[in-house]
Amino acid sequence: MLHVLLIIFLISLFYLAIANRMSTYVNMLALQGLLLFFVAFLELKHINTINLILILLETIIFKSVAVPVFLNYVLKRNHITREAEPYVPNFVSLIITTIIVVTTIILSNTMEEGKLDKMFFVVALSTLFTGLYFIASRRKIITHVMGYLIIENGVFVLSLAVGNEMPMLVNLGIMLDIFASVLILGVFLNKIGDVFKDIDVNQLTNLKDY
Amino acid sequence: MILIYLIGSILIGGGVFFNRGKKTNYSLVSLFLVLQVVFSVYACWHYNETASTYFTFDSLGIIMLLTATIISIPAAFHSYVYIEESEEATPESRAIYFGALILLITAVSAAYLANHIAVVWIFAEVTTLSASALIYHHRNKLALEGTWKYIFICAISITFVFIGILFLSLSFANAGSDDLAYKNLLAHSSSLNSSWLQLAFLFIFTGFTVKLGLFPMFTAGVDAKDKAPGPAAALLSSVIMCMGFVGIFRIYVVVANTPLLHWASLVVGIAAFISLFIAAVYMVKVKNIKRMMAYSSVEHMGIVMLGIAAGGIGYYAAILHIVLHSFVKSSLFFQYNQLYKVFKTKNTYQMGNYFKYNTTGSMVVLLAFISVTAMPPSGMFVSEFLVFRSMFEANQLILLIAVLLLLTFIIWAFAKNILKILFIPVVDFDESKVAKVSPWRSTFQFIMLGGSAYLGLNPPAIFVDLINKSIMLLPH
Numbered sequence: 001m002l003h004v005l006l007i008i009f010l011i012s013l014f015y016l017a018i019a020n021r022m023s024t025y026v027n028m029l030a031l032q033g034l035l036l037f038f039v040a041f042l043e044l045k046h047i048n049t050i051n052l053i054l055i056l057l058e059t060i061i062f063k064s065v066a067v068p069v070f071l072n073y074v075l076k077r078n079h080i081t082r083e084a085e086p087y088v089p090n091f092v093s094l095i096i097t098t099i100i101v102v103t104t105i106i107l108s109n110t111m112e113e114g115k116l117d118k119m120f121f122v123v124a125l126s127t128l129f130t131g132l133y134f135i136a137s138r139r140k141i142i143t144h145v146m147g148y149l150i151i152e153n154g155v156f157v158l159s160l161a162v163g164n165e166m167p168m169l170v171n172l173g174i175m176l177d178i179f180a181s182v183l184i185l186g187v188f189l190n191k192i193g194d195v196f197k198d199i200d201v202n203q204l205t206n207l208k209d210y
Numbered sequence: 211m212i213l214i215y216l217i218g219s220i221l222i223g224g225g226v227f228f229n230r231g232k233k234t235n236y237s238l239v240s241l242f243l244v245l246q247v248v249f250s251v252y253a254c255w256h257y258n259e260t261a262s263t264y265f266t267f268d269s270l271g272i273i274m275l276l277t278a279t280i281i282s283i284p285a286a287f288h289s290y291v292y293i294e295e296s297e298e299a300t301p302e303s304r305a306i307y308f309g310a311l312i313l314l315i316t317a318v319s320a321a322y323l324a325n326h327i328a329v330v331w332i333f334a335e336v337t338t339l340s341a342s343a344l345i346y347h348h349r350n351k352l353a354l355e356g357t358w359k360y361i362f363i364c365a366i367s368i369t370f371v372f373i374g375i376l377f378l379s380l381s382f383a384n385a386g387s388d389d390l391a392y393k394n395l396l397a398h399s400s401s402l403n404s405s406w407l408q409l410a411f412l413f414i415f416t417g418f419t420v421k422l423g424l425f426p427m428f429t430a431g432v433d434a435k436d437k438a439p440g441p442a443a444a445l446l447s448s449v450i451m452c453m454g455f456v457g458i459f460r461i462y463v464v465v466a467n468t469p470l471l472h473w474a475s476l477v478v479g480i481a482a483f484i485s486l487f488i489a490a491v492y493m494v495k496v497k498n499i500k501r502m503m504a505y506s507s508v509e510h511m512g513i514v515m516l517g518i519a520a521g522g523i524g525y526y527a528a529i530l531h532i533v534l535h536s537f538v539k540s541s542l543f544f545q546y547n548q549l550y551k552v553f554k555t556k557n558t559y560q561m562g563n564y565f566k567y568n569t570t571g572s573m574v575v576l577l578a579f580i581s582v583t584a585m586p587p588s589g590m591f592v593s594e595f596l597v598f599r600s601m602f603e604a605n606q607l608i609l610l611i612a613v614l615l616l617l618t619f620i621i622w623a624f625a626k627n628i629l630k631i632l633f634i635p636v637v638d639f640d641e642s643k644v645a646k647v648s649p650w651r652s653t654f655q656f657i658m659l660g661g662s663a664y665l666g667l668n669p670p671a672i673f674v675d676l677i678n679k680s681i682m683l684l685p686h
Binding site for chain 1: 339
């Protein structure tokens with residue numbers, strides 16, 4: 001069951017790679033939050049109850065409700081509907097995502113066997129690199145933020161893998177999640193939306209070595 | 211005491227933030243400086259003791275803490291001058307600025323002393339928050355762009371460090387312990403799983419380079435130093451860089467005690483050389499004086515990490531170099547505000563004949579230039595020379611020649627711009643509007659430049675001893 005959820009998580013990355021509409025990105029992020037909720041519930045068996053409740057609440061309330069709602073609000077306010085002309089065609093994106101996933105699978109096989117479930121490692125690393133790829137290949141700042149949120153989800157998967165032995169690390173991950181997301185989303189996406197009317201990274205090229 | 215310090219600073223910072231009266235603000239900032247000095251003295255007094263489980267007053271921590279304390283006093287003074295002279299400063303922006311300044315100094319001090327990798331990580335996060343408030347001080351489009359880039363790249367880097375910590379815990383899983391304190395990691399260094407440790411080191415190193423200002427994440431720091439007010443940029447290029455260094459150095463010590471030492475030094479060396487290369491390329495082209503100083507910081511961090519990679523005397527030289535660089539570069543950034551006051555521009559093409567308009571300030575620029583390019587009478591000459599010697603001893607002759615070539619480019623570019631600013635008059639410059647700058651304002655800058663020369667040429671025995679103790683755990 002755990003593996004099925006993680007594979008669905010992996011598939012959501014492929015879906016994101018070919019997505020055009022902003023609402024698809026937001027829905028996928030919400031779905032990933034929901035998947036993480038179930039993964040956390042199934043994986044963290046040896047953790048104390050209060051901590052588990054905290055983690056579950058974070059995934060369900062923060063990741064799959066609060067962040068998507070806020071993103072939708074930003075999208076509406078700035079009238080953004082789709083990712084205009086990405087740097088690379090969707091088909092190429094799909095291939096690159098596939099290459100990333102295959103590479104992480106190969107990498108995971110070179111690692112020595114530890115206590116870690118390989119599936120977690122593959123999903124986490126491919127999510128991380130796919131997120132980085134999204135940041136590098138998309139134009140809109142809001143897509144960059146979504147790329148960052150995808151990276152956060154990947155990190156969360158990895159922290160769940162060690163969660164039973166070191167629950168402190170999962171809590172730190174949650175702290176990172178909330179801190180960085182609030183800093184990025186709350187303060188600056190709002191500000192950037194106000195100052196730059198159409199938020200496109202091409203407008204953020206004034207700082208240079210002229 | 212460390213808890214009192216942390217709580218006290220947060221209360222003072224909060225007080226500055228919420229109480230926007232001018233007198234209250236400045237007296238609270240002075241109170242914080244007193245607290246910072248008292249805490250540093252306390253830390254020296256309780257050398258090598260552990261406080262509140264997660265903090266140890268060890269040698270490296272104390273060197274960096276003292277550096278930060280010494281820099282924080284002129285930083286507060288120059289911030290005061292800067293804010294009071296600026297026309298656009300409101301009580302609100304002043305309160306946010308000083309609140310963030312206090313939070314930043316507190317967070318870096320705590321990060322220096324932390325003995326647990328997760329605690330260093332938490333305080334690194336706090337510095338991102340406070341530094342971004344400082345960078346966004348001007349509230350305009352360019353400042354927003356700089357802040358956005360800084361926050362975004364820092365957020366990614368901090369995530370990288372976290373992934374590194376997760377891999378570290380996986381590498382540690384077989385050691386039968388789950389405490390990620392550096393001491394514990396060192397004690398179990400033989401049972402760390404090496405392939406996980408490699409991944410962990412790569413991620414932690416990459417993550418902390420954003421604070422250290424090294425390749426690959428250096429870009430955020432350069433933009434940030436360009437847009438931040440002068441005194442804040444001074445802190446970004448001194449105490450924050452020291453924090454990045456501490457973060458990397460402590461994990462490097464752990465890795466160096468495993469068979470991965472050679473591999474790790476290779477990783478660090480490659481990143482350092484690429485940083486030097488990038489700094490050389492940009493410094494030849496750049497015309498913005500603040501960005502030029504920022505790239506010079508990238509160059510010096512490259513030299514510091516080359517010393518770490520070479521080993522031997524290089525470890526000593528690296529720590530000496532980063533301390534001296536902190537003093538010199540912050541005094542240069544403090545001086546920048548006087549430059550801006552005279553010329554009203556950052557563009558080196560429109561600056562010139564500074565000696566005529568502000569003789570004291572131009573002496574600072576000249577002395578700082580001699581220090582930054584590591585010419586003989588300066589302290590940084592000694593440390594840079596020792597780095598080169600360590601590379602020579604480590605048989606990295608080809609690398610050394612390449613580094614020296616790049617440094618020649620950098621010195622040429624730096625000298626071309628600085629000497630022009632100092633001596634060559636600008637065409638069409640309206641002399642009648644030049645603002646007078648009081649010579650006394652440069653006092654702290656002279657003290658810091660002199661201090662760096664003193665520490666380099668004739669280091670007190672206790673300072674040498676502290677550096678030697680902090681590199682004791684590295685294999686020689």
